[in-house]
Structure formats: structure tokens, C-alpha cells
Amino acid sequence: MSLIKSSLARKYVMALSGLFLVIFLILHVTINLASVFSPEFFNEASHFMGYNPLVQFLMQPILIAGVIVHFVMGFVLEIQNRKARDVGYVKYNGAANAPWASRNMIYSGLVVLAFLALHFYDFWVHEMTYKYIEANPQDPTRYYAETVEKFAPVWRTVLYAVSFVLLGLHLWHGFASSFQSMGVNNKYTAGFKKFAKIFAVVVPLAFAFIAVYHHLNPITH
């Protein structure tokens, strides 16, 4: 019981749900990259993810729960943290002792959350409608064309790219910070943290590249 109430437990929840979402990002970016290099593999992988019952009815709800736990706990912590300083400073030089990304996780997180709403509307709602409301037959070849078409408008490509920059900033602090929250401190910690920083740059860049690539390379019939 003491674990549920404690400030440290809330940090463990943030760290573990964040690490879980990082693992999901690896899977997501790998499949998305296939849309650039092998549309056939992209179609196959997307079809598998869209129709495999284990993915649809077990992994997908766990993923959604992971996202909800992460942002709800983020808001809870933010509210508590604001309460902990009831009278603010007239002059507070936060930039002198901590990087921007670490001080603004709530804002980078809010942008990512707003992006997720758009992203869910673009792809998830579309999938649910296609499969369960319109009850269309399975078509394992549709995914590549649908994805490329999504990035035809400039506004969506720009919104996605900007959101990925904020995702990068969120990961820049969050991924490395999760090791600290879980109390990891051994001879591998420096290596973990370096890997986390590289991840925070490479993965969002890859996502942004995919969006821009499809915008610049529309399907011509």
C-alpha cells in the first residue's frame, strides 16, 4: 500500500510506462521504415498487425492503457509539483542549471498527446471504421497506398514533422531519466544513457523522414 501512495512509486510508474512506450516506438518505426524501402513488406506487416487477434485484442489494449497511464500520471505529478511551490519566485533562472527538455516535459508531452489525437483520428479511427463499421473485406494490399495518400497535404506532413521534434525532446530527457527513476546505477548506466540520447534523435528523425518522404513521393497512376 505504501508503494501506491509514495512519490517514488509514481516515478516508477512514469519510468516503466515510458520504457514500455519506447519499446513500442521501436516496433512502430521499423514497420514504418518498410513503407519507404519495401511497400510489399509494409503491406504484409500492416495486415498482420491489423488482423492478428493477439495484436488486436491483447497488445493494442495494453498499448492504449500504457499511453493513458503515462499521461494521466504525468498530469498528476505536474499538479503535485506545482502545488509544492505555492508562491513562485520573482526571478528564477532555470536555464542556468537544467536543460530545456528536462524542464518542459509537460509541454513536449502535451504536444505529443495532441499529436496522438490526430494520429489516432488519421489511422486508428480509419481502421476501426473500415473493419468494424463498414465491415469491408480484408485487403492485404491497401496499406501502402493509404499511408502515402495521408501525407499528400502539406499541413499534415508539417504537423507530423513538428510533433516528432517535440517527441525527440521528450525522449531526450525521458528515456535516459527512466533509468535514474528506476534506480539503475552501475557500470552500464553511462552506456544506457548514451544509447537513450542517440535513440531520442534517430527515431523521431526516422519518423519525420518517412512523413516527408511520402509527401514528396506521391503515388502516380
Place this chain on the structure above:
Amino acid sequence: MKLYLKIWRQKDAKSKGAMVDYTLDGVEEDMSFLEMLDILNEDLIAKGEEPVEFDHDCREGICGTCSLMINGRPHGPDSLITACQLHMRSFNDGDEIVIEPWRAKAFPVIKDLITDRSAFDRIQQAGGYISVNTSGRPVDANAIPIEKEHADDSFNAATCIGCGACVAACKNASAMLFTSAKVSQFALLPQGQVEAAERVQNMVRQMDLEGFGNCTNTGACEVECPKGISLENIARMNREYLSATLKG
């Protein structure tokens, strides 16, 4: 040099405070920051005004009493020193200096720049000790071998003077650096390991009860700590707490 000071003035804990402007001339660069405030107070007393109340004791950086937020940074612009070790050579003629008390719900202002930091005492009382019977019989200090690395880390954690700069610097007013230093100093030594699980749980519980914020690993506390207490202590406390709680 001539300085333009903006100082938080608050009559007592219940009153609403405000920033008040003062102009102070004749400040020498060899003066310490607290000596500069002494000069200001002499002027105020001569004018029949109430002097600015601020905490100070040893004035040599070891007691942890002085506690000033200077231009938005705890203990001012320099690293690894307390406000009493800060000298006016760190400022220039004509500078504006904003001086505020530590800001945290758990450190309420008593008067002007003085805050009540007894929350730290209560965290310490919750577990920052070892229960051993002592006697007049001297025991060989080296009777229990301790790894050099552990002895060093424990000593470094023990250099925390409990000034509260970590809380003041943290955007969340978190007391994790202080609490973790006190946990670590004992957790690393065999004498402290007997009560280790109970200690970390009790100290964290008290820290939460006092109303400090959560740690978001920004590292501001480590940068502003006058004793250079490392963030590694927080990782150690997180680990100790997790293991203590899971073991029940």
C-alpha cells in the same frame, strides 16, 4: 560599487510580502554577500527602518544556515559555495540583484528572507540515524573493513549541510537530493545496513508528508548544491526504496 537591490520583505508568516527596492552605494568587491547585506541593514537601522532579516551562522560554508535565492539561483551565480562564501567581486557596478527566500510549500517564510526548514529535521528524525549502543570502550575504527569506494561515497553524501538549495533550485521543490544523501550516507556502511529498509521507507514517507514535489531528474539540485552532492544518491535511494518495499 553601486547596487540596485530588490529584496523580498515580509513582516511575518501570515503577512503578504512584496519586493522592495534599495540602492546601496560604497559596496566593495572584497565584501561577502552577507557583509553587503550587513551594510544595507546598518543604513536601514540608521534611518530608523526595519533591517532585512536573513539566516546566517558560521559564515564559512559549513553550517547550511544561509539560504538566499540570488538572481534566480540558490546561493547566487557561483558553483559549489554557499551565499556566505559568495563575494561581491562576482557582481559589477550598477547591477540589479534580486534577493528572495527559498520558495517551497514545505519551507514557509517566517520573516523576510528567513524560511522554516524544520521539514528537513523531521525527515532526518524519521530515519537518519543508526541505533547502536555506545560505551566508553574504544573500538578499533578499522575492526569492520569497508570498501574504499563505499567509504568515499558515504562520506561525500554526508557532506550535505541541509541548506535546502536543492529544494530551492528544483522546479518541483523536491527534497530528493537531501533525503537521498541522508539515506546513502548510512546505506553504504555496514552499521547503517541493519535498519536500511525501514530507514528509506520512513524517510521517503516523511518527505512526502512534508509536501515536497516529485523528482523529475532535471539535475538542477546537483548543479546548485554547494557541496556537490551527486544525483547518484537519488538513484541509490530509488533502488533502496524499491527493494525495501518489494521485500515488504
